Amino acid sequence: xxxxxxxxxxxxxxxxxxxxxxxxxxxxxxxxxxxxxxxxxxxxxxxxxxxxxxxxxxxxxxxxxxxxxxxxxxxxxxxxxxxxxxxxxxxxxxxxxxxxxxxxxxxxxxxxxxxxxxxxxxxxxxxxxxxxxxxxxxxxxxxxxxxxxxxxxxxxxxxxxxxxxxxxxxxxxxxxxxxxxxxxxxxxxxxxxxxxxxxxxxxxxxxxxxxxxxxxxxxxxxxxxxxxxxxxxxxxxxxxxxxxxxxxxxxxxxxxxxxxxxxxxxxxxxxxxxxxxxxxxxxxxxxxxxxxxxxxxxxxxxxxxxxxxxxxxxxxxxxxx
Amino acid sequence: xxxxxxxxxxxxxxxxxxxxxxxxxxxxxxxxxxxxxxxxxxxxxxxxxxxxxxxxxxxxxxxxxxxxxxxxxxxxxxxxxxxxxxxxxxxxxxxxxxxxxxxxxxxxxxxxxxxxxxxxxxxxxxxxxxxxxxxxxxxxxxxxxxxxxxxxxxxxxxxxxxxxxxxxxxxxxxxxxxxxxxxxxxxxxxxxxxxxxxxxxxxxxxxxxxxxxxxxxxxxxxxxxxxxxxxxxxxxxxxxxxxxxxxxxxxxxxxxxxxxxxxxxxxxxxxxxxxxxxxxxxxxxxxxxxxxxxxxxxxxxxxxxxxxxxxxxxxxxxxxx
Numbered sequence: 001x002x003x004x005x006x007x008x009x010x011x012x013x014x015x016x017x018x019x020x021x022x023x024x025x026x027x028x029x030x031x032x033x034x035x036x037x038x039x040x041x042x043x044x045x046x047x048x049x050x051x052x053x054x055x056x057x058x059x060x061x062x063x064x065x066x067x068x069x070x071x072x073x074x075x076x077x078x079x080x081x082x083x084x085x086x087x088x089x090x091x092x093x094x095x096x097x098x099x100x101x102x103x104x105x106x107x108x109x110x111x112x113x114x115x116x117x118x119x120x121x122x123x124x125x126x127x128x129x130x131x132x133x134x135x136x137x138x139x140x141x142x143x144x145x146x147x148x149x150x151x152x153x154x155x156x157x158x159x160x161x162x163x164x165x166x167x168x169x170x171x172x173x174x175x176x177x178x179x180x181x182x183x184x185x186x187x188x189x190x191x192x193x194x195x196x197x198x199x200x201x202x203x204x205x206x207x208x209x210x211x212x213x214x215x216x217x218x219x220x221x222x223x224x225x226x227x228x229x230x231x232x233x234x235x236x237x238x239x240x241x242x243x244x245x246x247x248x249x250x251x252x253x254x255x256x257x258x259x260x261x262x263x264x265x266x267x268x269x270x271x272x273x274x275x276x277x278x279x280x281x282x283x284x285x286x287x288x289x290x291x292x293x294x295x296x297x298x299x300x301x302x303x304x305x306x307x308x309x310x311x312x313x314x315x316x317x318x319x320x321x
Numbered sequence: 322x323x324x325x326x327x328x329x330x331x332x333x334x335x336x337x338x339x340x341x342x343x344x345x346x347x348x349x350x351x352x353x354x355x356x357x358x359x360x361x362x363x364x365x366x367x368x369x370x371x372x373x374x375x376x377x378x379x380x381x382x383x384x385x386x387x388x389x390x391x392x393x394x395x396x397x398x399x400x401x402x403x404x405x406x407x408x409x410x411x412x413x414x415x416x417x418x419x420x421x422x423x424x425x426x427x428x429x430x431x432x433x434x435x436x437x438x439x440x441x442x443x444x445x446x447x448x449x450x451x452x453x454x455x456x457x458x459x460x461x462x463x464x465x466x467x468x469x470x471x472x473x474x475x476x477x478x479x480x481x482x483x484x485x486x487x488x489x490x491x492x493x494x495x496x497x498x499x500x501x502x503x504x505x506x507x508x509x510x511x512x513x514x515x516x517x518x519x520x521x522x523x524x525x526x527x528x529x530x531x532x533x534x535x536x537x538x539x540x541x542x543x544x545x546x547x548x549x550x551x552x553x554x555x556x557x558x559x560x561x562x563x564x565x566x567x568x569x570x571x572x573x574x575x576x577x578x579x580x581x582x583x584x585x586x587x588x589x590x591x592x593x594x595x596x597x598x599x600x601x602x603x604x605x606x607x608x609x610x611x612x613x614x615x616x617x618x619x620x621x622x623x624x625x626x627x628x629x630x631x632x633x634x635x636x637x638x639x640x641x642x
Contacts, residue, residue, distance in 0.1 A: 252638075
């Protein structure tokens with residue numbers, strides 16, 4: 001099946017919304033649908049489209065996987081409460097963190113999170129709700145990157161060897177599959193979502209586990225969560241495409257109270273980019289970098305060293321693992 | 322025994338040189354002395370003092386431990402050849418690299434190098450030469466830092482449980498023990514050593530093995546040697562106190578030819594400092610950082626990411642391990 005792209009330039013957001021709301025209504029009929037809201041612009045737009053089409057017959061879940069940033073739950077659910085859309089919070093921290101125990105390989109970490117999400121947590125929600133339709137925020141770039149072997153985001157269930165209809169008895173609906181990110185942002189805006197959602201900085205599916213090199217233990221996730229909060233506060237005013245803090249596994253020498261101490265290192269990345277295909281490090285003011293580093297070594301326990309990424313993509317990637 | 326400090330301000334280099342040359346002559350009499358030249362300003366000044374006092378009765382060795390920077394042997398021996406001082410090159414690469422095999426702990430790495438140097442390579446040279454006196458470039462800061470437990474540079478033989486007189490039958494002479502680095506630089510200059518020696522940037526005793534996090538294999542030393550050469554070329558014009566390239570053990574995601582690749586990361590540090598007790602990162606021009614990063618990812622095999630240290634000392638240390 002070929003997917004016909006709708007470029008952001010050609011997109012009429014109101015017409016697109018009306019068509020997708022109709023399509024969801026016809027497909028689901030008087031049944032139930034469910035979807036998972038991550039807080040990203042794709043799943044947020046899908047939530048609004050599904051809500052317009054189905055009202056209370058769409059069950060939207062926000063799964064707290066224990067890998068979220070500080071305040072992420074409220075930051076995600078709040079805007080929907082304002083718009084009269086109910087989002088149910090699912091507390092699943094231990095299921096994910098237990099699944100990550102002992103895993104250091106980046107691919108295996110990603111696999112453990114995907115499997116826990118789809119084959120455990122979300123499967124249970126589908127069964128409980130007896131929904132027959134699943135709304136997903138897949139966009140055209142996800143399809144491209146899956147085909148190219150870069151990402152494994154599209155049709156994750158099939159990649160795990162699971163046929164969703166056979167296994168769970170549900171069908172997948174992907175209302176955004178003809179759009180790219182810039183188109184989705186226009187649709188999100190037209191759906192009444194605030195700029196904090198429609199222009200949200202990209203954040204990876206595996207969340208903070210992608211910001212930890214090596215094992216994503218509870219302790220290490222807590223440390224990178226603190227460094228992330230500091231980084232996002234200090235860089236909030238920069239117009240960069242994306243910024244992040246990464247906890248390294250390597251130990252480096254530090255000095256505390258005149259004594260040698262092998263401590264932790266945080267790497268900060270801040271990218272200038274148009275479409276994430278290529279990217280260059282933002283030339284941040286040195287005063288900003290110094291304050292950022294000072295806060296991280298002072299506030300995050302055990303951190304004695306902070307670096308700033310100066311390589312371009314390619315050959316770097318934007319995320320570290 | 323209390324050591325009386327001679328500050329750089331109070332130092333009369335010519336008088337100091339005359340006194341130390343006399344002291345070495347009287348101590349050694351018509352015997353033989355040996356010393357090891359590393360290329361640093363301390364051992365270079367000691368070599369010149371010993372040469373003035375003893376002429377051919379001082380045997381000076383440059384030990385190539387396989388952990389040297391590109392061109393380090395010639396850069397070290399060349400200025401002495403110009404001054405008519407013979408330095409004997411000792412090829413001991415395999416002895417050090419074999420001793421480092423399988424060691425990842427920074428303290429154990431340092432210990433393996435010290436032990437190989439003193440208890441093996443240098444012991445053999447002492448025995449062959451039948452010298453009874455060893456000239457060492459210990460300075461007052463080394464003594465301070467050893468007392469404070471920060472370094473283990475002073476009287477390394479005793480720290481290894483070796484009494485040099487009993488074990489090897491030789492005595493240690495330390496002509497620079499009353500000076501600090503700035504005093505040594507003045508003495509080195511007065512001894513006719515070129516600025517490339519008297520103002521040489523500090524470089525650690527364990528050499529490039531201190532610039533590799535984790536095991537210092539032949540392959541990893543070769544990679545950090547390349548990154549070091551690029552860094553020293555690109556930053557040659559900066560008036561910074563010290564700059565360096567460090568090979569991390571952590572693997573990070575890169576992209577080559579549109580495909581994901583887990584590659585290597587190089588960290589660059591460039592310090593502004595007066596006395597190495599405290600230090601801040603040099604605010605290098607962004608064009609310099611970008612060219613440095615571009616060269617490293619292009620020329621050093623497998624490197625996909627480069628960072629620049631932005632933390633101060635303390636709580637960072639200047640060297641990474």
